[in-house]
Amino acid sequence: MNELVPGGNLPLPGGPVQVRVPGGFDVSALITGDGGKVGGDGDFVFYNQPEAPGARLRGDTLTVDPRALRTGATRVTVAVSAADPDTELSALPSPTLRVTDADGRALARFTPPRPGRETVLLLAEFYRRGEGWKLRALGQGYADGLAGLARDFGVDVDDETPPAVAATGPGAVPAVSPAVLPRVGDRLGDGPGSRPDSGPVAPPGARPVPPPGGRPVPPPEDGGFLLEVNSARAAAGSPPVSLDARLAGAARAHASAMAAAGTLSVQTRDGISVYQRALGAGYAYLTVGEHLVSGPRTPDEFVAYCLRTEGARRTLRDPAHTHVGLAHVTGGPSGDTYWTALWASPLTAAGLARTAAEVVALTNRERAAAGLRPLAPDPLLTAAAQAHSADMVARDFYSHTSPDGGGPRDRAVAAGVARGTIGENIACGQRSPAAVVEGWMNSPGHRANILKAEFTHIGIGLAGGGRAGTYWTQLFGG
Numbered sequence: 001m002n003e004l005v006p007g008g009n010l011p012l013p014g015g016p017v018q019v020r021v022p023g024g025f026d027v028s029a030l031i032t033g034d035g036g037k038v039g040g041d042g043d044f045v046f047y048n049q050p051e052a053p054g055a056r057l058r059g060d061t062l063t064v065d066p067r068a069l070r071t072g073a074t075r076v077t078v079a080v081s082a083a084d085p086d087t088e089l090s091a092l093p094s095p096t097l098r099v100t101d102a103d104g105r106a107l108a109r110f111t112p113p114r115p116g117r118e119t120v121l122l123l124a125e126f127y128r129r130g131e132g133w134k135l136r137a138l139g140q141g142y143a144d145g146l147a148g149l150a151r152d153f154g155v156d157v158d159d160e161t162p163p164a165v166a167a168t169g170p171g172a173v174p175a176v177s178p179a180v181l182p183r184v185g186d187r188l189g190d191g192p193g194s195r196p197d198s199g200p201v202a203p204p205g206a207r208p209v210p211p212p213g214g215r216p217v218p219p220p221e222d223g224g225f226l227l228e229v230n231s232a233r234a235a236a237g238s239p240p241v242s243l244d245a246r247l248a249g250a251a252r253a254h255a256s257a258m259a260a261a262g263t264l265s266v267q268t269r270d271g272i273s274v275y276q277r278a279l280g281a282g283y284a285y286l287t288v289g290e291h292l293v294s295g296p297r298t299p300d301e302f303v304a305y306c307l308r309t310e311g312a313r314r315t316l317r318d319p320a321h322t323h324v325g326l327a328h329v330t331g332g333p334s335g336d337t338y339w340t341a342l343w344a345s346p347l348t349a350a351g352l353a354r355t356a357a358e359v360v361a362l363t364n365r366e367r368a369a370a371g372l373r374p375l376a377p378d379p380l381l382t383a384a385a386q387a388h389s390a391d392m393v394a395r396d397f398y399s400h401t402s403p404d405g406g407g408p409r410d411r412a413v414a415a416g417v418a419r420g421t422i423g424e425n426i427a428c429g430q431r432s433p434a435a436v437v438e439g440w441m442n443s444p445g446h447r448a449n450i451l452k453a454e455f456t457h458i459g460i461g462l463a464g465g466g467r468a469g470t471y472w473t474q475l476f477g478g
Contacts, residue, residue: 004110004124004137012126012133015102016065021095021123024087025080026443027062029055030153033072037154042311043070048427048439059442064126066133076126077138079149081119083444089115089141097123099135112139120149225299225326229316232307236317241343247325250277251340254292255329258340262333264292267467278342279393279465283323285344286351286462287431288469289315293339299326302339320345320432347464356382356460358433363450363458363474366441370451378477381459384415385475388426389461392471398428412475419457419477423449428468436472454478 002010021027028046031054032038042052050057054069055076064076080095082088094115099108115121118141125136142149230240254277257268267273272280274290291312296302306312315321321343330337345351357377364374388411392398401407406414408424425446430436440446449455461473 002108004108004135006112006137006139008110009134009136010108011129012066012107012135013101015067016063017102017107017126017135018100018104019062019064019078019124020098020100021060021078021080022098023060023095024083024092024444025060025095026083027057027060028079028081029057029062029064030077030079030149031055031069031073032075032077032153034074036075036152039070039072043073047442048430050438050442057442066126066128074128077122077153078124078126079120079122081121085445089118089121095121095123097137099124108135108137110137110139112137115141117143119143122149225303226324228300228303229324232303232313233317233319238317238319239322241321241324244283244323244325244344246281246283247278247323247342247344248327249325250274250281250283251325251342252327252329253277253281254342255327255338255340258292258294258338259329259332259336262336264294264338266290266292273467273469274340274342275465275469276467278344283344284347285464286347286355287318287320287345288464289318289321289343289431291315291339291341291343293341294336296328296339297337302326302328302341306341315343318343322346352386352462355433355462359437359460359462359472359474360458362433362437366437366450372451372453373456375455375458375476378417378457378459380415380417381412381457381475381477382461383459384411384417385424385459385461385473386463387411387415387461388424388475389463389471389473392426392428393463393465396466398426398466398468398471400424400426408475412477417477421454421476421478423452423455423476423478425449425472425474425476427472428466428470430470430472440474449474449476452476452478 004010019027026047028044030038031043031045031052038044041049045052045055045057045062047057052070054065054067054073056063062078069076078097082092094111094113096109096111098106100106110124112121112123121141122138124138126133127136226243233240254268254274257270257272258264261269274292275288278285278288291306293302293305296305303316306316322345323343325342326339328337328339332338360375360377367374388402391402395403397403409422412419412422425440427436427439430439440450455476455478457477459475461475463471
């Protein structure tokens with residue numbers, strides 16, 4: 001086994017390799033090309049987005065298969081931060097990176113100098129050299145944490161402002177525009193055994209206003225788009241979708257804004273996200289998906305493109321979607337054609353209750369696996385959680401602390417909850433109960449809330465809109 005020093009490198013064998021960083025660390029990876037910038041949100045692998053082509057994160061172990069990386073990827077950079085947001089890296093032992101091959105044989109180990117003021121540390125990078133791949137030890141850090149890392153790698157993240165989700169949605173063509181990823185936050189209240197923590201949250205937007213004339217009428221000509229889409233959905237066993245004029249209007253506005261800027265992005269230069277456009281057009285949604293693409297000339301070419309890649313296929317075939325809106329605009333600095341497809345299902349009381357019940361069931365499955373008693377749904381906790389998710393969308397923030405300074409315990413008390421211990425998990429960007437619970441369980445702080453023995457009751461909130469698309473709240477009481 002090779003003991004590496006900063007700057008040291010070694011060739012890698014063919015096939016996947018595993019990187020493990022044991023201890024109290026969160027591992028993440030950034031996939032870049034020769035320019036050193038991510039191409040979109042799918043190029044950042046972390047606990048809340050644990051997979052990308054050629055990279056998979058499970059706990060403290062990252063598996064990288066260079067042959068399976070996206071086209072154009074020439075580098076994978078491995079970073080670590082403290083798993084507990086209240087702990088400084090300097091308070092932990094220096095992280096040790098261990099690299100093994102597909103058969104578990106040790107290839108290398110690297111322990112950088114103990115961090116000082118750094119809050120994020122770049123440990124190593126995989127990089128292409130000719131026809132092969134090599135590993136280089138780094139040991140460089142950022143005192144300004146995620147913000148510094150984001151700037152260098154082309155991820156547009158502002159720690160002091162709500163997340164500005166950009167680049168591409170599931171299955172869309174990545175652009176060189178910045179990307180902001182789904183984020184989760186956890187915080188315990190002020191009850192016994194609690195600890196302070198922070199993380200953003202945002203409420204859903206304003207109540208939708210029905211369009212004049214009642215039910216929207218789909219455009220008369222879709223170039224065969226709907227026929228192609230529903231044929232592909234039928235082949236996958238999914239029910240058909242119908243065209244919705246509100247989603248089409250939102251898609252048209254977004255495609256126009258992307259064409260004017262000459263770039264693909266979930267949030268355009270006017271500061272409006274594609275999700276906010278859907279809500280503003282009067283479509284309040286329970287589930288949402290999008291394709292942002294440039295290049296196809298016709299609707300059938302657009303559908304054919306979407307069916308070629310796994311993520312885009314999954315969005316197009318998602319059985320949860322009931323409506324779609326499609327638009328394309330040609331123009332802007334490049335003269336390219338920019339496409340936006342918005343997929344969604346409408347928000348209903350029954351759908352919201354069903355989704356919340358699924359989150360509770362998945363949470364209780366994790367507790368059962370840990371030998372803990374299940375959490376009982378509590379209507380007061382549910383009301384407080386739902387209000388917080390809605391508030392995050394309405395006032396465009398993502399935090400445990402609302403703009404007027406209220407926290408989880410304040411919201412619980414205001415809803416009439418009388419429990420000694422209050423805890424809260426939040427998340428934004430996840431599209432399903434399974435995805436959000438998996439993200440929480442992959443994060444030590446959120447996992448601790450879910451598996452806290454003192455908690456006995458739970459409430460779930462979910463709201464669509466804002467910059468990240470979907471905002472989730474878990475409120476615990478005990």
